[in-house]
Amino acid sequence: xxxxxxxxxxxxxxxxxxxxxxxxxxxxxxxxxxxxxxxxxxxxxxxxxxxxxxxxxxxxxxxxxxxxxxxxxxxxxxxxxxxxxxxxxxxxxxxxxxxxxxxxxxxxxxxxxxxxxxxxxxxxxxxxxxxxxxxxxxxxxxxxxxxxxxxxxxxxxxxxxxxxxxxxxxxxxxxxxxxxxxxxxxxxxxxxxxxxxxxxxxxxxxxxxxxxxxxxxxxxxxxxxxxxxxxxxxxxxxxxxxxxxxxxxxxxxxxxxxxxxxxxxxxxxxxxxxxxxxxxxxxxxxxxxxxxxxxxxxxxxxxx
Amino acid sequence: xxxxxxxxxxxxxxxxxxxxxxxxxxxxxxxxxxxxxxxxxxxxxxxxxxxxxxxxxxxxxxxxxxxxxxxxxxxxxxxxxxxxxxxxxxxxxxxxxxxxxxxxxxxxxxxxxxxxxxxxxxxxxxxxxxxxxxxxxxxxxxxxxxxxxxxxxxxxxxxxxxxxxxxxxxxxxxxxxxxxxxxxxxxxxxxxxxxxxxxxxxxxxxxxxxxxxxxxxxxxxxxxxxxxxxxxxxxxxxxxxxxxxxxxxxxxxxxxxxxxxxxxxxxxxxxxxxxxxxxxxxxxxxxxxxxxxxxxxxxxxxxxxxxxxxxxxxxxxxxxxxxxxxxxxx
Numbered sequence: 001x002x003x004x005x006x007x008x009x010x011x012x013x014x015x016x017x018x019x020x021x022x023x024x025x026x027x028x029x030x031x032x033x034x035x036x037x038x039x040x041x042x043x044x045x046x047x048x049x050x051x052x053x054x055x056x057x058x059x060x061x062x063x064x065x066x067x068x069x070x071x072x073x074x075x076x077x078x079x080x081x082x083x084x085x086x087x088x089x090x091x092x093x094x095x096x097x098x099x100x101x102x103x104x105x106x107x108x109x110x111x112x113x114x115x116x117x118x119x120x121x122x123x124x125x126x127x128x129x130x131x132x133x134x135x136x137x138x139x140x141x142x143x144x145x146x147x148x149x150x151x152x153x154x155x156x157x158x159x160x161x162x163x164x165x166x167x168x169x170x171x172x173x174x175x176x177x178x179x180x181x182x183x184x185x186x187x188x189x190x191x192x193x194x195x196x197x198x199x200x201x202x203x204x205x206x207x208x209x210x211x212x213x214x215x216x217x218x219x220x221x222x223x224x225x226x227x228x229x230x231x232x233x234x235x236x237x238x239x240x241x242x243x244x245x246x247x248x249x250x251x252x253x254x255x256x257x258x259x260x261x262x263x264x265x266x267x268x269x270x271x272x273x274x275x276x277x278x279x280x281x282x283x284x285x286x287x288x289x290x291x292x293x294x295x296x297x298x299x300x301x302x303x304x
Numbered sequence: 305x306x307x308x309x310x311x312x313x314x315x316x317x318x319x320x321x322x323x324x325x326x327x328x329x330x331x332x333x334x335x336x337x338x339x340x341x342x343x344x345x346x347x348x349x350x351x352x353x354x355x356x357x358x359x360x361x362x363x364x365x366x367x368x369x370x371x372x373x374x375x376x377x378x379x380x381x382x383x384x385x386x387x388x389x390x391x392x393x394x395x396x397x398x399x400x401x402x403x404x405x406x407x408x409x410x411x412x413x414x415x416x417x418x419x420x421x422x423x424x425x426x427x428x429x430x431x432x433x434x435x436x437x438x439x440x441x442x443x444x445x446x447x448x449x450x451x452x453x454x455x456x457x458x459x460x461x462x463x464x465x466x467x468x469x470x471x472x473x474x475x476x477x478x479x480x481x482x483x484x485x486x487x488x489x490x491x492x493x494x495x496x497x498x499x500x501x502x503x504x505x506x507x508x509x510x511x512x513x514x515x516x517x518x519x520x521x522x523x524x525x526x527x528x529x530x531x532x533x534x535x536x537x538x539x540x541x542x543x544x545x546x547x548x549x550x551x552x553x554x555x556x557x558x559x560x561x562x563x564x565x566x567x568x569x570x571x572x573x574x575x576x577x578x579x580x581x582x583x584x585x586x587x588x589x590x591x592x593x594x595x596x597x598x599x600x601x602x603x604x605x606x607x608x609x610x611x612x613x614x615x616x617x618x619x620x621x622x623x624x625x626x627x628x629x630x631x632x633x634x
Contacts, residue, residue: 009415013611016411020619027626034633210631216624224617228609234410237495237599243541245498246534248476252442252542256472259448259550264465271458 048136050127051085060092060145067185074192082199084160085128085138088188089119092145105292111151115301118142119155120291129158135295139164139199141176141191143184152176153301161288161298163202169300171198177304305375306351307336307513315351315372317514320392320593325510336510346376361485364430364517373513384519386507388571390499392428392515392593399426399576402596403589411612414582414605422580428593430517430572431488434524435479436531439565444471444543445558448551469554471546475539480531481573484520488575488590490530495599496592499573503594507572517572524568536561 014021055075056068063071075086094100095118101109106117119142123129129136137158144151152173156164164172175194180187244250288298307316307325314329316336325336341350346358354369363379366372380386394402400423407413416422448467453460479501483493505511539561547554574593579586582603589600 005415005419009608013615016612017615017619020616020623024619024622024626027623027630031626031630031633034630209628211628213628216621216628219624220617220620223620224613227616228613231411231612232604232609234413234602234604235406236601237597239495240597241494241498243538243545246477246480246538247542248478252473252475254471254473254546255441256470257546258468258470259547260468260470262447262466262468264463266461266463269460269462271455271460273458 046083047131048085048127048129048133050133051129052126055079055085055087057087057089060090060143062090062092062143062145062184064185071185071188071192074189078192078196079130079138081196082203083130083137084158084199084203085130085136086192086195087123087126087128087138087140089122089140089142090145090184091118091142094146095144095149095151111149111303112153112301115142115144115151115153116155116289116299117292119153119299120295120297121293123155123157123297124291124293124295131158134293139195139299141188145184150304151301152304153299155297155299157295157297159203160199161296163199164298166300168198168202169298170302173300173302177302180304305377305509306339306341306372307375307510308339310335310337315370315513317373318391318511319514320395321398323391325513336513338510340377349374359518361432361487361518361521362516363432363519364512364515366516373515375509375512375517379519380507380509380512380517386432386571387569388504389430389507389511390501390504390571390573390594391511392574393503394574394576394591394593394596396424396426396428396576399591399593399596402591403578403598406598407602410602412604412608413602414608417580417582417602423578426576426578428515429575429577430512430515431493431575432484432518432520433481433571433573434484434520434527434531435481435569435571436477436524436528436535437479437565437567437569438475438477438531438535438563440475440477440535440539441562441564442471442473442475442539442543443558443560443562444556445469446554446556448547448554450550451552467551469547469551471543473543473546475542477535477538479569480534482527482530482534484522484524484527484570485518486521487518492588492590492599493575496575496590496597499592499594504571512572515574520570524570528568 056063056071058068071088075088079086095114096111097109100106100114104114104117104121106114119140122142123138123140124134127133128140129138131137135158137160139154139156139160142153142155154169154172156169172191172194176187176191178187179190288296291297308314309316309327309330309332311332312327312330314327316325316327318324319326322333324333326333327335347356348354349356349367349370349372351372351374352367352370354367356365356367356374358365358376362376363384364373364375367374378384403423404418407418446469448469450465450467452463452465455461481497481499483490576591576593578589578591578600580589580603581587585603587600587603589598591598
């Protein structure tokens, strides 16, 4: 008898929480699927085999052969550490105006827009990206040394795009600028060091949670307390008799009813009116954009 | 007395479902006949000779040896003869359903609380009641206040009007019930009400067969104060209904309730009683044997409170944590 009662109680319990258990199960499966898809495996080899092996394109011819080799070897080591492609391109060509805009399919002929389009297209057309050839992980630095249009543009993609904010981009360009005027190669080396530090930190940083963790602690405790207090009150019987329950016909016989006006008086009060004013707020934003091929990129640039 | 079946000799009982006498042994209806054989002592079952526990006010009981329902003539006749009775309209099965339905959503009740085995122990009891009739006339005068407010410019105006309020009414109270049983808690019996009196019938002892019953424990005059209290409270509310909504407040100046005539009579009303024992404590439940209204507070199982609340907390925490982690990856 006791066993049957217990079985019934367990059945009742499972039935009552069936949707809760289902929700937890579905979310756990969703999480597992996302984790398997997105989780980084440090031992996993480079998966993108479409991109060329070259990482340093000195089209402006501002680096010596030794400097290029030095930069290539530094980049190779860094790519293994960060598991992100790093590409360096130097150019010496006009990047402003209508023809430059058309050539690069930029949104405008402004230097920064054409540089951005050039960097994005260079990355996309060569299918760079450590893990895949479209929206893969990595960054590209394009350095234009054309007189009057000197400009650096740093374009990011994939996990690097997600990890680096506006502030990080500017810090990387600051590192590049520090010794660039002494020697562009020193600037690139400083830039690569900064990338190692800043991108490395950003990629290992804990992902941003959508809401504070305190909510995940406080809300269930509050809900459980509310649930317990609500259901701890058992249903109680209430008085269902009315004043007419024991009266013949359910109501009395009114034999007389009079409401005679006696007097009235009026009181007044001054209304104190006061007014207030509100404020306004606004917010700005910026950052991510899409390239000609539809891939998402982040980044920024500056004149030098 | 005992009601026996003419066909099989078994104990015939009143069936609320069939609205008549019925033999549960041979399934025959209308075959009951009264048997007044007695062994001289109340505590001896005239059917089997077994010992029966009979309290000072017991009017009908069940023999624990032969399960025969006994009705004690001297406690339902003469001075103890009820003038009327409201026979059980709700059978035991309907009462069980009613209880289960009522407490279905109360998650924290112990598992065995509404089990078939426990509910089968439920007993039908006829509770003695005194019914008081009062033919009354109420005269009332008071001062009513009405208030109206409005604004004009920077000034708020409040107009207060006073009225002389007069009411006179005849109120005929019929059968104000007051339970005459020491065993039954007064507040619980008040909550079990109301009964629909149109099903009241002239007393016939056959209605008691199959149930327990008591005779009145105290005379009508000892309990009249409760009837008067109910009467005065109801009269007050009925009076207030006549000016409710018209005035902000009414101050009584004079109120006089005259009783022109009063009567009292004795009758029996049906109640199902279910006693559940949990954690060393009794939890009694009373069900109106006519309407099914339930009075009683179920016990709380601490184990269930922890299990249900803990599961809710764990599920909600798991859901929020998983959402947080999924959100982090997206």
